Amino acid sequence: MTGIRRVLIAGAGIGGLTLAAGLMRRGIEAEIVEISNDLTVQGVGIALQGPTLRALNVIGVIDDCVAVGFGITQLVVGDVDCNVTDRVAMPRLLGEAYPAVLGIMRPDFQEILLRSARKAGVSIRAGITIESLDQDEHGVEVVLSDGAAGRWDLVVGADGIASRIRTSIFDSGLVPVATGQAVWRATLDRPPEVDNLMMFYGPRNKAGFNPVSAREMYVFLVQNPPNPARLAAAELPDVLRGQLSDFGGIMGEAREGIEDPAKILYRPVEVVLAPAPWYRGRVVLIGDAAHATTPHLASGAGMAIEDAIVLSEEVATREKPDDALEGFMRRRYDRSRMVYRNSIKLGEWEMNPQDPDADPVGLSRESIGLLAQPL
Numbered sequence: 001m002t003g004i005r006r007v008l009i010a011g012a013g014i015g016g017l018t019l020a021a022g023l024m025r026r027g028i029e030a031e032i033v034e035i036s037n038d039l040t041v042q043g044v045g046i047a048l049q050g051p052t053l054r055a056l057n058v059i060g061v062i063d064d065c066v067a068v069g070f071g072i073t074q075l076v077v078g079d080v081d082c083n084v085t086d087r088v089a090m091p092r093l094l095g096e097a098y099p100a101v102l103g104i105m106r107p108d109f110q111e112i113l114l115r116s117a118r119k120a121g122v123s124i125r126a127g128i129t130i131e132s133l134d135q136d137e138h139g140v141e142v143v144l145s146d147g148a149a150g151r152w153d154l155v156v157g158a159d160g161i162a163s164r165i166r167t168s169i170f171d172s173g174l175v176p177v178a179t180g181q182a183v184w185r186a187t188l189d190r191p192p193e194v195d196n197l198m199m200f201y202g203p204r205n206k207a208g209f210n211p212v213s214a215r216e217m218y219v220f221l222v223q224n225p226p227n228p229a230r231l232a233a234a235e236l237p238d239v240l241r242g243q244l245s246d247f248g249g250i251m252g253e254a255r256e257g258i259e260d261p262a263k264i265l266y267r268p269v270e271v272v273l274a275p276a277p278w279y280r281g282r283v284v285l286i287g288d289a290a291h292a293t294t295p296h297l298a299s300g301a302g303m304a305i306e307d308a309i310v311l312s313e314e315v316a317t318r319e320k321p322d323d324a325l326e327g328f329m330r331r332r333y334d335r336s337r338m339v340y341r342n343s344i345k346l347g348e349w350e351m352n353p354q355d356p357d358a359d360p361v362g363l364s365r366e367s368i369g370l371l372a373q374p375l
């Protein structure tokens, strides 16, 4: 045991909740402060890849996820009229009893992670953040935004892409940058023929379907806008239907059902990678706070979950805190940077398809192979 007995986590998102549950299961007290008053999340879907499912298995939530999500075993590829041109079997890292990939609605997933953290005894305070940090070699004195103060052995910034902990321990200029693309997700009723991950290539855009429950799916589209400006909610359905206008077949039919702005997420893509190591003394970053990338490998949540699993293992099993944090970096930096770089590269090739080096299928396959290796 490292002597780390009490851990304060900023952020009740995917990484923070997984870490808190992982630490408590190993007998380390974890507390979370979450800046938002509301612990729920926007109702969009997410894809949990095989390595993510493997990591979720460690905190015992995989069956709950499978029960509400939609199991995917194949990537179906097609043309602009949704004629199928290829089917790629995806590896089942947890064996035949589990799907290769799981589509799930984010609110359902958040609920499962919250339940798991609460069941493990994690204290979660909503509407609170860290006001100031002051550390010595044994721990961190923290003042919270409600005026409460305390001392913790380790403070974790799981506070997402716009992390304040990151800008407080690194320089304040380490902020996300736009890549030039934007992503769309629209939740719709799922027709029976959408029973796997589907991706269709049009002349302007790549679009597809991801089933997320027995009843629902989301349409996704990656747009190469000249200028990825924010859009008003009322404009979203029209703009998305316009971006999908080249497509026929089942995508053309789905397009006509895109009407409700509340069911559409539009997000210009931004990225940031903190240099190694992601810690200063007894303050460490995990998840998007350390490495937020593009959605091209659908592995951002997976990387946050893996960070959480590895950090809880290292803290629970090493003799000294420094060894735990060094061990965490050794196991996490190269893998997260690979996902970061390869995801960005896939987006660049979509924006510059004439690039003679462009090999999106090869790079995706290579990345999936690397991610399938043990943590």
Ligand SMILES: Cc1cc2nc3c(=O)[nH]c(=O)nc-3n(C[C@H](O)[C@H](O)[C@H](O)COP(=O)(O)OP(=O)(O)OC[C@H]3O[C@@H](n4cnc5c(N)ncnc54)[C@H](O)[C@@H]3O)c2cc1C
Pocket: 010, 011, 012, 013, 014, 015, 016, 033, 034, 035, 036, 045, 046, 047, 048, 049, 052, 128, 129, 130, 158, 159, 160, 161, 162, 163, 164, 165, 183, 185, 265, 267, 286, 287, 288, 289, 295, 298, 299, 300, 301, 302, 303, 304
């Ligand atoms: C459009 C889109 C699609 C995506 N699709 C996928 C996908 O299909 N599969 C996948 O694996 N990944 C996907 N991702 C990436 C994934 O959502 C993120 O990588 C993941 O949510 C990161 O988890 P996190 O815990 O680090 O951060 P978050 O989930 O963002 O959680 C951060 C939490 O910290 C809180 N917080 C912020 N500031 C503070 C503060 N100062 N104090 C306290 N709390 C704070 C926030 O309110 C939030 O609750 C997608 C991302 C986008 C944008």
